[in-house]
Amino acid sequence: MRAVRFHEFGTAEVLVVEEIPEPRAAEGQVAVQVSAAGVNFADTIVRSGCVPIPLPFTAGFEVVGEADGQRVIGSTMGGGYAEHVVLSAALPVPDELDDHTALAVFGNGAAALGIVGAARVQSGETVFVDAAAGGVGSLVVQLAKSAGATVIAGVGSAGKVEQVRALGADRVVDYLQSGWTENVGPVHIVLDTVGGSVATAAFTLLVPSVGRIVLAGTSSGEPPNIEPAAVLSKSVSVIGYASALLPPEQQAELRVRALELGRAGDLKPILGQVFPLDRAADAHRAVESRATVGKVILQL
C-alpha cells in the first residue's frame, strides 16, 4: 500500500510516498481502508522532531474510511496518511456527514469542546479566541457563541476576517496589526492555541479576579511569557489543556459529542484545502505558512 513516511525529522521535504506492507489487525482491532486523512498542525510538530518517536514513521493521526462495509472514523498513534490503517477503536460516521466534515468535527471538535469546557464559559462573558479561522479555532468560536458569550476572534491575516465573522464572531481583529489589543479590550476569557506573543499580549487583557486563560497550543512555536507574579497580582487562572492527556473514555466521549454536534448542524466547520496523498508535503507547507483556513485533508 502507499503511505506517507519520514525517515528523518525536518521540514516538509522529509515526507515521502512509499510502498509499505499493509498493516494487519490484531484481535479487537479494526482494519480500515482509508478514504481521507485529517491534516493537523500537530502533524507538522511531530514531523519536525519535537516528539521522540521511532523512525521511519508514517505521518497522520486521524482517518475516515470503510471497515466491514461500514463508514468509520478514528484516531491512530500514527500511520494515518496511508491507504490502510489499523485502529484500536472506531466510531460509525453519521450518514449526514461527508468525509471532510466528519474529519473536521471529530478530533478538532473534541479539542474545541475540551478547551471551552476547561474555561467554564458562562453566558454574558467576553471571550477572545486566537487562530479563529483554524481547524480548532473556528469550532471554538462557535461553541463559545453557543455558550452565550460575546466572542472576539483573532486572526493573522486580513483575508481571514470575513470567514470568521461568518462563523458568528461578534468582532474580528488581526493580531498582526500593531495595537490590536486595544481593539479587543478587557475580556473574561482567552482561549489560546497560538502561544507566543499573541497569548502573552492577550493575557494582559484579562479582567482581574475572574479572568481565565486556557493554553492549548503553541502554533507560533513558542509558549506565552506569563509571569507567575502577574498571575498573582491580577488574581486570574492559567489553565493548561491537552486532549491527549485525558483518560481514553473521556476522549471518546468528547469525540462522540463532537460528531453529534456536527450531525445536528450545531457545529459547522470550515472545509479547507483538499490535497491528494502524494502532495502531503504541500499540505504541511500550507498549514505551516498560515495559508489555510478550517480543516485540511488528504483525499485518497
Ligand SMILES: NC(=O)c1ccc[n+]([C@@H]2O[C@H](COP(=O)([O-])OP(=O)(O)OC[C@H]3O[C@@H](n4cnc5c(N)ncnc54)[C@H](OP(=O)(O)O)[C@@H]3O)[C@@H](O)[C@H]2O)c1
Ligand atoms: N490542546 C489540545 O488538546 C489540542 C488539540 C488539537 C490541536 N491543538 C493545537 O491547536 C492549534 C491549532 O491546531 P489546528 O490543527 O486547528 O491548526 P490550525 O489552527 O488550522 O493552524 C494553525 C494556525 O495557527 C496560527 N498561527 C499563529 N502563528 C503561527 C505560526 N508562527 N506558524 C503557523 N501558524 C501560526 C495560524 O492562524 P493565523 O494566521 O490566523 O494566526 C494558523 O492557521 C495547534 O497549536 C495544535 O497543536 C491542541
